[in-house]
Amino acid sequence: MSKPLWLVVPAAGQGRRMAADRPKQYLPLLDRPVLAHTLERLHSAFPQARLILCLDDDDRWFTPEWVPFAQWQRVSGGAERMDSVLNALNAIDAQDNDLVLIHDVARPCVTQSDLLALYQAAECHAAGALLAMPVADTMKRASASGTSLHTEPRDALWHALTPQGFRYRQLYRALSDARQRGTLITDEASAVEALGDAPQLVPGRRDNLKVTHPDDLALAAAILTSQLTPPDRSL
Numbered sequence: 694m695s696k697p698l699w700l701v702v703p704a705a706g707q708g709r710r711m712a713a714d715r716p717k718q719y720l721p722l723l724d725r726p727v728l729a730h731t732l733e734r735l736h737s738a739f740p741q742a743r744l745i746l747c748l749d750d751d752d753r754w755f756t757p758e759w760v761p762f763a764q765w766q767r768v769s770g771g772a773e774r775m776d777s778v779l780n781a782l783n784a785i786d787a788q789d790n791d792l793v794l795i796h797d798v799a800r801p802c803v804t805q806s807d808l809l810a811l812y813q814a815a816e817c818h819a820a821g822a823l824l825a826m827p828v829a830d831t832m833k834r835a836s837a838s839g840t841s842l843h844t845e846p847r848d849a850l851w852h853a854l855t856p857q858g859f860r861y862r863q864l865y866r867a868l869s870d871a872r873q874r875g876t877l878i879t880d881e882a883s884a885v886e887a888l889g890d891a892p893q894l895v896p897g898r899r900d901n902l903k904v905t906h907p908d909d910l911a912l913a914a915a916i917l918t919s920q921l922t923p924p925d926r927s928l
């Protein structure tokens with residue numbers, strides 16, 4: 694029997710920057726909530742995976758019908774994203790070398806090809822892997838008053854995306870160590886880097902948007918529509 698694949702989906706955020714009437718993962722995106730799109734994308738790439746969904750204990754929006762996985766469990770979210778992921782790792786009966794992929798619920802436009810590329814890289818690299826994209830714009834260092842102080846070199850700068858994938862034992866150690874040090878980390882790769890390891894950057898698509906601000910919903914809808922619409926070859 695092949696090793697299990699664990700998918701951790703942190704979905705316990707409040708979506709403060711979205712400032713909507715509900716957490717952003719429950720806002721409608723085309724025909725369904727953001728969360729349903731994200732889970733469907735993960736399921737189409739990894740139908741046999743075991744899903745661990747981190748949800749706020751006070752969540753009154755979640756509906757299990759949106760979960761397409763046969764094997765899944767709900768765990769309590771934590772105060773920060775890293776705590777939600779740690780709760781998931783604490784709740785599962787994984788072997789040290791099992792692969793764990795973590796994907797933000799707020800990234801509903803991730804494609805099957807990116808998911809599979811990340812999975813393969815995480816399998817191959819001992820330090821794990823993350824989807825990422827090279828910075829494309831000229832980067833400015835701002836002053837406190839919002840003026841441009843200078844231009845930062847952008848060579849070798851990447852945006853971190855999700856999914857990110859690691860061996861269970863390594864990820865558990867990395868996140869527990871970060872928590873014990875009191876270091877607030879915003880992605881799993883940061884915690885692994887702090888152990889002295891260097892996860893592989895896997896170039897991902899630019900449309901793997903994290904729905905964060907109000908404008909992002911319309912963008913996500915346009916991205917999903919364009920991904921689903923076959924190109925017009927009539928011209």
Ligand SMILES: Nc1ccn([C@@H]2O[C@H](COP(=O)(O)OP(=O)(O)OP(=O)(O)O)[C@@H](O)[C@H]2O)c(=O)n1
Nearest residue numbers: 703704705706707708709710772773774777798
């Ligand atoms: N305590 C937390 C905080 C965040 N998340 C999840 O981590 C992902 C990335 O976080 P972010 O985009 O910052 O989401 P929110 O925390 O919801 O947004 P905001 O920071 O604007 O409040 C999201 O899928 C979010 O649900 C989580 O599971 N537990």
Ligand SMILES: C[C@](O)(CO)[C@H](O)COP(=O)(O)O
Nearest residue numbers: 797853854855879880881903
């Ligand atoms: C993990 C992440 O999506 C990588 O881009 C991101 O760091 C998490 O959310 P944040 O609130 O933007 O830090």
